Amino acid sequence: MGGTPVSGPIPEPLTTSARVENLTSWDSGWAGLRVVVTGIGISGFAAADTLIELGARVVVVDAATGAKAHAQADTLRIVGAVDVLLGEDAVDTVPKIDGALPDLVVTSPGWRPDQALLAAAARAHIPVWGDVELAWRLRKRQGRKTADWLTITGTNGKTTTVGLTESMLQAAGLKAIAVGNVGTPILDALRDPVDYDVFAVELSSFQLHWSHSVSPVASVCLNVAEDHVDWHGSYASYLADKAKVYEHTQKACIYNAEQIETERMVEDADVVDGCRAVAFTTLTPAVSMLGVVEGLLVDRAFIAERKDSAAELASVSDLGAVAPRHMVANALAAAALVRAYGVEPAAVRKGLLDYLPGDHRIQPVARHNGVLWVNDSKATNPHAAAAALSAFTNVVWIAGGLSKGVNYGPLIQENAGRLKAVVLIGADSGDLRSALQRHAPDVPVIGAGKGETEVVQTAGTADAVAAPPPIPGATVMAQAVALAAQLAASGDTVLLAPAAASMDQFSSYAHRGDAFIEAVRELVEGQAQTTEE
Numbered sequence: 304m305g306g307t308p309v310s311g312p313i314p315e316p317l318t319t320s321a322r323v324e325n326l327t328s329w330d331s332g333w334a335g336l337r338v339v340v341t342g343i344g345i346s347g348f349a350a351a352d353t354l355i356e357l358g359a360r361v362v363v364v365d366a367a368t369g370a371k372a373h374a375q376a377d378t379l380r381i382v383g384a385v386d387v388l389l390g391e392d393a394v395d396t397v398p399k400i401d402g403a404l405p406d407l408v409v410t411s412p413g414w415r416p417d418q419a420l421l422a423a424a425a426r427a428h429i430p431v432w433g434d435v436e437l438a439w440r441l442r443k444r445q446g447r448k449t450a451d452w453l454t455i456t457g458t459n460g461k462t463t464t465v466g467l468t469e470s471m472l473q474a475a476g477l478k479a480i481a482v483g484n485v486g487t488p489i490l491d492a493l494r495d496p497v498d499y500d501v502f503a504v505e506l507s508s509f510q511l512h513w514s515h516s517v518s519p520v521a522s523v524c525l526n527v528a529e530d531h532v533d534w535h536g537s538y539a540s541y542l543a544d545k546a547k548v549y550e551h552t553q554k555a556c557i558y559n560a561e562q563i564e565t566e567r568m569v570e571d572a573d574v575v576d577g578c579r580a581v582a583f584t585t586l587t588p589a590v591s592m593l594g595v596v597e598g599l600l601v602d603r604a605f606i607a608e609r610k611d612s613a614a615e616l617a618s619v620s621d622l623g624a625v626a627p628r629h630m631v632a633n634a635l636a637a638a639a640l641v642r643a644y645g646v647e648p649a650a651v652r653k654g655l656l657d658y659l660p661g662d663h664r665i666q667p668v669a670r671h672n673g674v675l676w677v678n679d680s681k682a683t684n685p686h687a688a689a690a691a692l693s694a695f696t697n698v699v700w701i702a703g704g705l706s707k708g709v710n711y712g713p714l715i716q717e718n719a720g721r722l723k724a725v726v727l728i729g730a731d732s733g734d735l736r737s738a739l740q741r742h743a744p745d746v747p748v749i750g751a752g753k754g755e756t757e758v759v760q761t762a763g764t765a766d767a768v769a770a771p772p773p774i775p776g777a778t779v780m781a782q783a784v785a786l787a788a789q790l791a792a793s794g795d796t797v798l799l800a801p802a803a804a805s806m807d808q809f810s811s812y813a814h815r816g817d818a819f820i821e822a823v824r825e826l827v828e829g830q831a832q833t834t835e836e
Contacts, residue, residue: 328443329357338408339363339400339405339420341420362400364393368389375387394419397423407431409434409437411434412434412513413534436516437490438489438490439518440516447498450501452501452518452519453468453520455468455522456524458530458684461485465481469481474654480502482504484506501520509544519548519553520555521643523558524559525632527541527542549568550574554577556581558583559583560583561586579591581604583636593616594635595631598619599615600651602614604642617652619631628690663813663816664679665679673795674791678823680816681812682800684803688802698798699797701728701751701798703732704803704808722743725746732750751779777822801815
């Protein structure tokens, strides 16, 4: 009656959850799996495209209704999506696929756990993964090399550290690529015909929240400070998600010796037997640490004689002319990751020398009339801004934007002595202004983007008139740069380090940084022409 009889007991059919849990390679049973993908941006599109290629039955949802979203939707329908649902109504409930609830939801990292569709999926006991979890489960593929993972998170410095890690790995002759939160989507790298040896994976707290089974060779949390509290609900929840970077680590959990929170994360992590705890510090290192001795980056962790000696990796000067403390820390963290992976000291130094820093990260833009102009638009929170401010004295600081519910008090308290003046940008600069009033009342503060009439006032002025809505984009940045130029003198630094997100007036931190660069160049060229005349 249609086949060979089965000897022994007939196994129970897999339940939906068991089927999903058994998806551990590219060659697993993805065909016919019902999957809802939330988000049609870079991560969501890559997830949907990958799942369609695997034969899954995919429905994509997104609240967006713009031309770009519709174009993406059309493309996904062409390649085989069951449907793409756009608009606010599309994300209120979990859509059915072929008349049944999905077996799995794959969410884009920015979607909050309390979002209506995701909350409904949780109530229905539908597994929810992020793109990183999906990539981890797809990493093994018959006939292809399986890349190892080195994972990096932290409130600040992730992108720099992942770039340094990539550069050091490549200097060692390995096929390596930086993927994840910024740069190449991890699923695109996974489908690349190149057989990579290793991925340097940048992970945001959002991506970590939706990751469950990732098991890297080595991992690091660079630092933690209050950030994204609006998304996570509390600082404790934010820390808990950051700590997930250490779960299931195989060889080395790298932590920041100067920040006890990261050490506690390692102590509490569930790791593979034999995994080591290794620290980095910008001070003199103890055993099982990487650190700095007389201007040299040294390793006392990954050498046999670590009890009484250290291996020289590089010099601080290899990091370039501007090497603030946090950049040294990032370099040490990257070095620890690759040393855990077996990279030799010579490749660490070559990787540092070959590394090209990304734009918008303590990027010198110009030096004119003795004033240094520096773009650190990537400083989207107080912790990042503090790192930038600590590298300079006599600072005219351009700051402000969307605050994300953070506390600016400690930032101003620690850096008030460095501030010569502050130029505020952003529609949501009230919290920053209040912190300046409390902790730096004698520092002059100006608001850019208020129209043609500007009044310079100190932060302590109690009866300041409420400003009209700020002017968006390039115009407000040009005003901010012009105001900063009036306040700065020879020997000063004008620093764009907003300590806030950019989306109130700019499309991204890169857009904000580009506007600053353009405004500075126009200012310098204009002053040069005036001098010639």
